[in-house]
Amino acid sequence: MVGRPVSRLEGKLKVTGAARYAAEYDVPDLLYGYVVNSTITKGKITRIDVSAAKALNGVLEVITHENRPDVASVDLKYTDMDAPPGVVFKPLLDAEVKYNGQPLALVIAEDFETARYAATLVIIEYQEEPFETCLDHNLEKARKPEKGLATMLKPPPPPPTGNFEQAFKDSPVKVDSEFRHGTEHHNPIELFATTTVYEGEGKLTIYDKTQGTVNNQLFVANVFGLHYKDVRVLSPFVGGAFGAGLRPQYQLYLCVMASLFLKRNVRVVLERKQMYPFPHRPQSYQRLRFAADANGRLTALNHLAISEASQFEDYVETVAQWSHKLYPAPNTLFEYKLASLDLFTPLDMRAPGGVTALHAIECTMDELAYEASIDPLEFRLRNYAETDPVTGKPFTSKALRECYMRAAKQFGWEKRSPAPGSMTRGNKFVGYGMATGIWDAYQFPSRVEAMITQDGKLVLNNAVTDIGTGTLTVMTQVAADELGMPMENVTFNYGDSKKPFSMFQGGSSMTASTGVGIVVAVKALKKKLLKKAKDIDGSPFKNVSGEDVAFRDGSIFLRRSPSVSVSFQEIVAANGGRPVKTTNMGAPHVLKLRKYAKATHSAAFVEVEVDKELKMITVTRAITAVAAGTIINPKTARSQITGSMVWGISKALHEETILDEKLGKYMNQNLAEYHIPVHADINELDVIFADERDDLINELGVKGVGEIGLVAMPAAVANAVFHATGKRIRELPIHFDKLL
Numbered sequence: 001m002v003g004r005p006v007s008r009l010e011g012k013l014k015v016t017g018a019a020r021y022a023a024e025y026d027v028p029d030l031l032y033g034y035v036v037n038s039t040i041t042k043g044k045i046t047r048i049d050v051s052a053a054k055a056l057n058g059v060l061e062v063i064t065h066e067n068r069p070d071v072a073s074v075d076l077k078y079t080d081m082d083a084p085p086g087v088v089f090k091p092l093l094d095a096e097v098k099y100n101g102q103p104l105a106l107v108i109a110e111d112f113e114t115a116r117y118a119a120t121l122v123i124i125e126y127q128e129e130p131f132e133t134c135l136d137h138n139l140e141k142a143r144k145p146e147k148g149l150a151t152m153l154k155p156p157p158p159p160p161t162g163n164f165e166q167a168f169k170d171s172p173v174k175v176d177s178e179f180r181h182g183t184e185h186h187n188p189i190e191l192f193a194t195t196t197v198y199e200g201e202g203k204l205t206i207y208d209k210t211q212g213t214v215n216n217q218l219f220v221a222n223v224f225g226l227h228y229k230d231v232r233v234l235s236p237f238v239g240g241a242f243g244a245g246l247r248p249q250y251q252l253y254l255c256v257m258a259s260l261f262l263k264r265n266v267r268v269v270l271e272r273k274q275m276y277p278f279p280h281r282p283q284s285y286q287r288l289r290f291a292a293d294a295n296g297r298l299t300a301l302n303h304l305a306i307s308e309a310s311q312f313e314d315y316v317e318t319v320a321q322w323s324h325k326l327y328p329a330p331n332t333l334f335e336y337k338l339a340s341l342d343l344f345t346p347l348d349m350r351a352p353g354g355v356t357a358l359h360a361i362e363c364t365m366d367e368l369a370y371e372a373s374i375d376p377l378e379f380r381l382r383n384y385a386e387t388d389p390v391t392g393k394p395f396t397s398k399a400l401r402e403c404y405m406r407a408a409k410q411f412g413w414e415k416r417s418p419a420p421g422s423m424t425r426g427n428k429f430v431g432y433g434m435a436t437g438i439w440d441a442y443q444f445p446s447r448v449e450a451m452i453t454q455d456g457k458l459v460l461n462n463a464v465t466d467i468g469t470g471t472l473t474v475m476t477q478v479a480a481d482e483l484g485m486p487m488e489n490v491t492f493n494y495g496d497s498k499k500p501f502s503m504f505q506g507g508s509s510m511t512a513s514t515g516v517g518i519v520v521a522v523k524a525l526k527k528k529l530l531k532k533a534k535d536i537d538g539s540p541f542k543n544v545s546g547e548d549v550a551f552r553d554g555s556i557f558l559r560r561s562p563s564v565s566v567s568f569q570e571i572v573a574a575n576g577g578r579p580v581k582t583t584n585m586g587a588p589h590v591l592k593l594r595k596y597a598k599a600t601h602s603a604a605f606v607e608v609e610v611d612k613e614l615k616m617i618t619v620t621r622a623i624t625a626v627a628a629g630t631i632i633n634p635k636t637a638r639s640q641i642t643g644s645m646v647w648g649i650s651k652a653l654h655e656e657t658i659l660d661e662k663l664g665k666y667m668n669q670n671l672a673e674y675h676i677p678v679h680a681d682i683n684e685l686d687v688i689f690a691d692e693r694d695d696l697i698n699e700l701g702v703k704g705v706g707e708i709g710l711v712a713m714p715a716a717v718a719n720a721v722f723h724a725t726g727k728r729i730r731e732l733p734i735h736f737d738k739l740l
């Protein structure tokens, strides 16, 4: 089944409404919480009057900082696996207001409408304080991030090499450019929601919108001082998350608090506008100075990146060093800094750091190619890294050249005339732009329970979520192949913290992580099945070894005499009817991989049309070629890439959360004013998967496709806009007013 375009197994459940999301579980005697958010950005609550709200018929309680129950620890640093350095913010602790929209009270009522109405009756008076929310005004105060667990996955830039300043000065071809990105919010269609079932003293079953069931189990147990085993988090269906579900969100905290306080079942659903005082892609400033010699070989790379952090946590991304993972250069200087602002902590959003960096890097490369009078694709080929330029190590695999060549050919790059504005179609300028993409190839440990049940079928258990990526389908394909069984006889149970460990779904890591877990567990299961088969009276396998047998269609048979077989059902029956099962850990081969560099790569080619008078921009077609190792399911993988490409177009041309720095508040907190592309904005998209075989990276040879399709797109669009118009717009999104 691996390599086949299998349709999503849960597709029918989703489109018919049978799939249940966190706010859709039928729970008896349910109470509904509605959050009251702050209307100021910074200061203190001087008075909070809940009497009118509480007097309303149907309202049970209003929880504020004045009457909240105790939490186990107010200053815990590592409440969850994704907590950045700092003290994790928890609502309702005290009278301090640290950001606009901060949750200040939870009204709990017998129905949602009553709770929402009662929330309007809560009177809060504040003493306001001055605040800073604009990154651009605070670049001066940027400093190095605090160190912490997060910096292990997101290492700081490597130390400088050579002498950047001298080399930059001496190089004949150079570019010095600044890039600015505004805030972006994840905006998944499913609203963040939690339903808690109070199971008795200190015991909770929680339906939560999250990318990580185990992560949120850990958070709830840590923060509320509950036993780990008494907290169960379920999240089988997730209606998009894009990183917003990597960390527990405030509705979970408030819902659990209410449930423990009232000893009742509670549901808290956020409204769209309540998902803006939320984690987000940070505002960023970048300055890049790249130089090359007369032959178009890079001599010097400097990348300074500054992002926003909150006042309480140092969220970090990998931004500054990506150029040197793509292109060799003898002189490098990479810097990454943070400026703390009075906003909530940012969080990973699809290709965090990477898409921010690659936009700047690949636009700068385009500028440099023009400075050197070299075709932009040729310029990248001249600077192609055969080995990792940072460490000198070989890549486990790298089919980027194939990506460039196949995508360029299909796109028709050779038809491009280099001068800006030289290609037209009627009243439109036509622009061709290209860019390179790179992303890591992560793998996390993942434990999988595999068992053969009485009916001879395979059941697998793992805590991983499927955030819409196709994980259920892909895992079922992997397991089916590993055991030689049709997919319909394989059941993969997931999205439940009670199942064996999985990290949250993120970082394009899950196919490798849980996929390898499945391979390891099913291999162990096969050994166990053979052993059990040998134990059967008169077993034909008494003296055979593992190599002598094969597994197919629910049976073990002798390779040289396939008619000799024992079915899984017979083995389970001989096992007293008890399932034959095993639990195993799949993990990255850390020691072996130390000798290698690893990355996924992509190349994006984009055509834009720009209206000559109005400067309206349309992406008329785009092709992305991706090198990500083995593609388990070309249908779901393609869908990951096209989804990313749409987002790349969105980032380049549409999407932005507008911050009013005088109010310290996001102003377009709804999907009408937070612009994302609609179907009419998206034309022809195509995806090519390079034939990349990687026997080193992991048992499956997979590297992940969740983020690699996004990283190259914004620069490819911006470069196409330059080619069409001759204008370098280095601030995203490129709205037509900037071109006018």
Ligand code: MOS
Residues within 6 Å of the ligand: 211, 241, 242, 243, 244, 246, 348, 349, 350, 351, 352, 505, 506, 507, 508, 706, 707
């Ligand atoms: Mo993500 S930003 O890989 O959830």
